[in-house]
Amino acid sequence: xxxxxxxxxxxxxxxxxxxxxxxxxxxxxxxxxxxxxxxxxxxxxxxxxxxxxxxxxxxxxxxxxxxxxxxxxxxxxxxxxxxxxxxxxxxxxxxxxxxxxxxxxxxxxxxxxxxxxxxxxxxxxxxxxxxxxxxxxxxxxxxxxxxxxxxxxxxxxxxxxxxxxxxxxxxxxxxxxxxxxxxxxxxxxxxxxxxxxxxxxxxxxxxxxxxxxxxxxxxxxxxxxxxxxxxxxxxxxxxxxxxxxxxxxxxxxxxxxxxxxxxxxxxxxxxxxxxxxxxxxxxxxxxxxxxxxxxxxxxxxxxxxxxxxxxxxxxxx
Amino acid sequence: xxxxxxxxxxxxxxxxxxxxxxxxxxxxxxxxxxxxxxxxxxxxxxxxxxxxxxxxxxxxxxxxxxxxxxxxxxxxxxxxxxxxxxxxxxxxxxxxxxxxxxxxxxxxxxxxxxxxxxxxxxxxxxxxxxxxxxxxxxxxxxxxxxxxxxxxxxxxxxxxxxxxxxxxxxxxxxxxxxxxxxxxxxxxxxxxxxxxxxxxxxxxxxxxxxxxxxxxxxxxxxxxxxxxxxxxxxxxxxxxxxxxxxxxxxxxxxxxxxxxxxxxxxxxxxxxxxxxxxxxxxxxxxxxxxxxxxxxxxxxxxxxxxxxxxxxxxxxxxxxxxxxxxxxxxxxxxxxxxxxxxxxxxxxxxxxxxxxxxxxxxxxxxxxxxxxxxxxxxxxxxxxxxxxxxxxxxxxxxxxxxxxxxxxxxxxxxxxxxxxxxxxxxxxxxxxxxxxxxxxxxxxxxxxxxxxxxxxxxxxxxxxxxxxxxxxxxxxxxxxxxxxxxxxxxxxxxxxxxxxxxxxxxxxxxxxxxxxxxxxxxxxxxxxxxxxxxxxxxxxxxxxxxxxxxxxxx
Numbered sequence: 105x106x107x108x109x110x111x112x113x114x115x116x117x118x119x120x121x122x123x124x125x126x127x128x129x130x131x132x133x134x135x136x137x138x139x140x141x142x143x144x145x146x147x148x149x150x151x152x153x154x155x156x157x158x159x160x161x162x163x164x165x166x167x168x169x170x171x172x173x174x175x176x177x178x179x180x181x182x183x184x185x186x187x188x189x190x191x192x193x194x195x196x197x198x199x200x201x202x203x204x205x206x207x208x209x210x211x212x213x214x215x216x217x218x219x220x221x222x223x224x225x226x227x228x229x230x231x232x233x234x235x236x237x238x239x240x241x242x243x244x245x246x247x248x249x250x251x252x253x254x255x256x257x258x259x260x261x262x263x264x265x266x267x268x269x270x271x272x273x274x275x276x277x278x279x280x281x282x283x284x285x286x287x288x289x290x291x292x293x294x295x296x297x298x299x300x301x302x303x304x305x306x307x308x309x310x311x312x313x314x315x316x317x318x319x320x321x322x323x324x325x326x327x328x329x330x331x332x333x334x335x336x337x338x339x340x341x342x343x344x345x346x347x348x349x350x351x352x353x354x355x356x357x358x359x360x361x362x363x364x365x366x367x368x369x370x371x372x373x374x375x376x377x378x379x380x381x382x383x384x385x386x387x388x389x390x391x392x393x394x395x396x397x398x399x400x401x402x403x404x405x406x407x408x409x410x411x412x413x414x415x416x417x418x419x420x421x
Numbered sequence: 422x423x424x425x426x427x428x429x430x431x432x433x434x435x436x437x438x439x440x441x442x443x444x445x446x447x448x449x450x451x452x453x454x455x456x457x458x459x460x461x462x463x464x465x466x467x468x469x470x471x472x473x474x475x476x477x478x479x480x481x482x483x484x485x486x487x488x489x490x491x492x493x494x495x496x497x498x499x500x501x502x503x504x505x506x507x508x509x510x511x512x513x514x515x516x517x518x519x520x521x522x523x524x525x526x527x528x529x530x531x532x533x534x535x536x537x538x539x540x541x542x543x544x545x546x547x548x549x550x551x552x553x554x555x556x557x558x559x560x561x562x563x564x565x566x567x568x569x570x571x572x573x574x575x576x577x578x579x580x581x582x583x584x585x586x587x588x589x590x591x592x593x594x595x596x597x598x599x600x601x602x603x604x605x606x607x608x609x610x611x612x613x614x615x616x617x618x619x620x621x622x623x624x625x626x627x628x629x630x631x632x633x634x635x636x637x638x639x640x641x642x643x644x645x646x647x648x649x650x651x652x653x654x655x656x657x658x659x660x661x662x663x664x665x666x667x668x669x670x671x672x673x674x675x676x677x678x679x680x681x682x683x684x685x686x687x688x689x690x691x692x693x694x695x696x697x698x699x700x701x702x703x704x705x706x707x708x709x710x711x712x713x714x715x716x717x718x719x720x721x722x723x724x725x726x727x728x729x730x731x732x733x734x735x736x737x738x739x740x741x742x743x744x745x746x747x748x749x750x751x752x753x754x755x756x757x758x759x760x761x762x763x764x765x766x767x768x769x770x771x772x773x774x775x776x777x778x779x780x781x782x783x784x785x786x787x788x789x790x791x792x793x794x795x796x797x798x799x800x801x802x803x804x805x806x807x808x809x810x811x812x813x814x815x816x817x818x819x820x821x822x823x824x825x826x827x828x829x830x831x832x833x834x835x836x837x838x839x840x841x842x843x844x845x846x847x848x849x850x851x852x853x854x855x856x857x858x859x860x861x862x863x864x865x866x867x868x869x870x871x872x873x874x875x876x877x878x879x880x881x882x883x884x885x886x887x888x889x890x891x892x893x894x895x896x897x898x899x900x901x902x903x904x905x906x907x908x909x910x911x912x913x914x915x916x917x918x919x920x921x922x923x924x925x926x927x928x929x930x931x932x933x934x935x936x937x938x939x940x941x942x943x944x945x946x947x948x949x950x951x952x953x954x955x956x957x958x959x960x961x962x963x964x965x966x967x968x969x970x971x972x973x974x975x
Contacts, residue, residue, distance in 0.1 A: 181878075207880070
């Protein structure tokens with residue numbers, strides 16, 4: 105199902121949270137809304153779900169308009185037929201795992217083969233033996249899986265994810281990342297995923313919408329976003345960047361210590377080095393900018409070195 | 422169309438507000454009106470006259486003095502215990518939490534009857550230790566009254582201060598130690614300043630509770646001729662020559678004092694308490710105690726428990742079992758006859774139980790439904806209207822119950838021609854509902870705050886209509902709060918004294934008035950048998966409630 109947002113705005117009091125956003129999410133794709141906290145990414149997601157109402161604009165699911173401020177259309181969340189995975193999981197503590205998953209089917213009076221559908225969903229997330237447990241009897245990762253199962257059991261055309269991995273510890277987060285991505289591509293469901301973690305965004309997404317101050321700065325494939333950031337914010341927020349002047353930057357790994365024929369030469373002074381385990385990261389001073397550069401050998405503080413860079417690796421924003 | 426639905430949404434809100442204004446605000450306004458109006462004319466002079474009558478001026482002085490003394494004595498009892506149970510190894514004995522709630526949960530009139538039976542001339546103490554003859558001269562004084570009231574109210578202070586002390590992270594004390602402060606300096610510079618706000622609030626609440634208390638002054642205070650607000654308001658309203666004007670005047674003054682204290686309390690909470698609870702969880706290190714300190718601590722705990730629980734319960738239970746009180750505590754002078762008499766001698770005892778049970782069940786049920794509706798309305802209201810509704814619904818907790826009851830008497834007398842509820846059991850149910858509504862409001866509100874918004878949002882996204890969400894998600898999640906509110910209301914209504922003694926219809930006794938009547942002019946032993954049954958029954962109910970809540974937690 106394709107999701108189209110056109111000219112969406114929303115303000116809370118004086119503050120513009122969403123400032124004229126238009127976005128088209130491809131059917132079956134995994135799309136991430138990436139940005140720092142307060143950029144409006146969660147608000148946008150909740151608007152798609154119907155949990156927030158935009159001030160202006162339209163939202164379309166395929167060829168069906170589900171919100172339009174002009175035509176006064178606003179389909180309530182319970183009629184939109186979406187799956188949603190909440191940041192805090194939002195499992196109902198008084199219901200068993202089975203009942204949590206069955207909720208959407210029961211609410212829609214879709215009780216035919218209820219038991220087998222629920223168990224199928226639980227099997228998909230490897231929790232079929234936990235149906236009779238209560239949420240508080242599960243670990244964080246298991247709770248997360250119940251939240252997935254609850255979203256997939258209603259066979260929605262799209263599932264919305266609101267920072268679903270942020271409540272997990274680092275190790276589990278990485279594991280769930282892979283698992284989630286595999287599950288989604290297997291089920292061929294459109295996914296809209298909100299996160300502030302750029303690694304998460306880059307590793308999982310088909311397309312990333314980088315948001316900043318209520319506006320979508322860039323909306324492209326992860327590789328494009330990294331290699332050709334369109335704004336200063338995107339350049340700084342995604343990956344690390346070394347700035348030559350106000351408008352030119354390069355990614356640190358593009359530079360080299362060995363001279364090349366068509367390379368530009370930059371003389372820098374080493375300020376400090378840090379051991380990372382597999383390499384050393386040096387902080388260097390170039391004019392009034394601080395650069396970072398990863399090397400295999402340790403550099404002395406105060407040492408003067410030269411970095412070489414191909415013209416094509418310099419990004420202008 | 423949008424406006425129409427907006428108005429439609431406001432309907433339950435308006436109906437509930439009107440109901441609360443009728444039930445709570447109207448009676449209160451009637452009191453103020455009665456106080457300043459004489460023979461249909463506005464006369465503030467009469468109010469001043471009443472207050473200047475020497476006995477009333479003395480009574481006001483008495484009340485304030487009593488309040489201050491009870492604050493001091495209950496602090497002396499509670500503060501060392503609070504320290505022991507929060508910052509020493511005694512903190513691990515969690516059962517003390519329950520044990521120390523017993524004095525607070527014991528109806529004050531029953532505890533003070535126990536003390537009277539224990540200390541009076543030829544009472545239980547003098548039967549046990551004849552050498553103590555004459556002790557009654559020391560006990561039946563203001564000092565005795567202060568002691569008994571403090572022993573009732575100190576658990577309140579203890580709980581507050583214990584929690585406040587638990588909330589002070591040890592890191593604050595440890596950092597003071599690292600920067601060179603010794604134990605005394607730490608106590609003075611860190612510990613005490615952080616607690617002043619909490620202590621002030623506790624002290625104010627104890628003060629308000631004391632001057633609003635009726636049970637102990639009505640039993641023990643009466644014996645020593647120590648009149649306070651509550652007893653005088655009661656006297657003007659019940660004993661000839663009845664003077665509702667004076668009763669209302671005193672009630673107004675009492676309300677004034679209480680509201681002032683609440684405002685002061687609010688001010689201190691905002692200005693002088695610190696938010697010490699962080700999301701990281703607080704680690705509390707324990708003060709080491711040597712053997713001597715441990716022994717002293719145990720003795721202290723034992724003495725407090727002996728006085729607060731041992732004496733009243735020993736007296737009440739043994740009196741209920743003594744065959745002939747003239748022979749005192751002697752082998753062969755014990756019997757269960759009084760318990761049998763309670764049910765068989767005449768129908769009064771059984772009727773009183775039936776009445777109390779009926780009143781408690783019906784008022785608790787009405788409170789549960791009404792209170793839940795009010796909380797839902799408050800939470801759905803987006804305007805300031807909700808705040809007003811909440812304030813009105815919590816008003817009965819801030820105002821001494823005797824005042825509210827006088828107001829209900831006056832108001833429902835006035836409208837008797839329209840709604841002839843006065844002098845029926847109905848007015849008692851109504852009064853109980855008004856008095857105890859805040860319990861349900863508070864329990865249900867706190868249950869609501871524990872429901873995270875996303876639980877309801879998840880219900881919406883997964884296709885639940887608003888009624889479906891209410892039935893499947895909201896209601897089950899607040900049910901615990903509703904049940905706790907029901908049980909608390911039931912327990913407190915079951916033993917309520919002041920309401921029953923003021924507005925029970927003629928010849929209708931409930932358990933509390935039955936006990937008081939038997940104690941004063943019937944068989945003391947039968948009265949105490951009733952007291953034992955009453956406490957046993959309500960305590961069992963409370964334990965069942967606790968068990969049920971623990972079970973739900975899983």
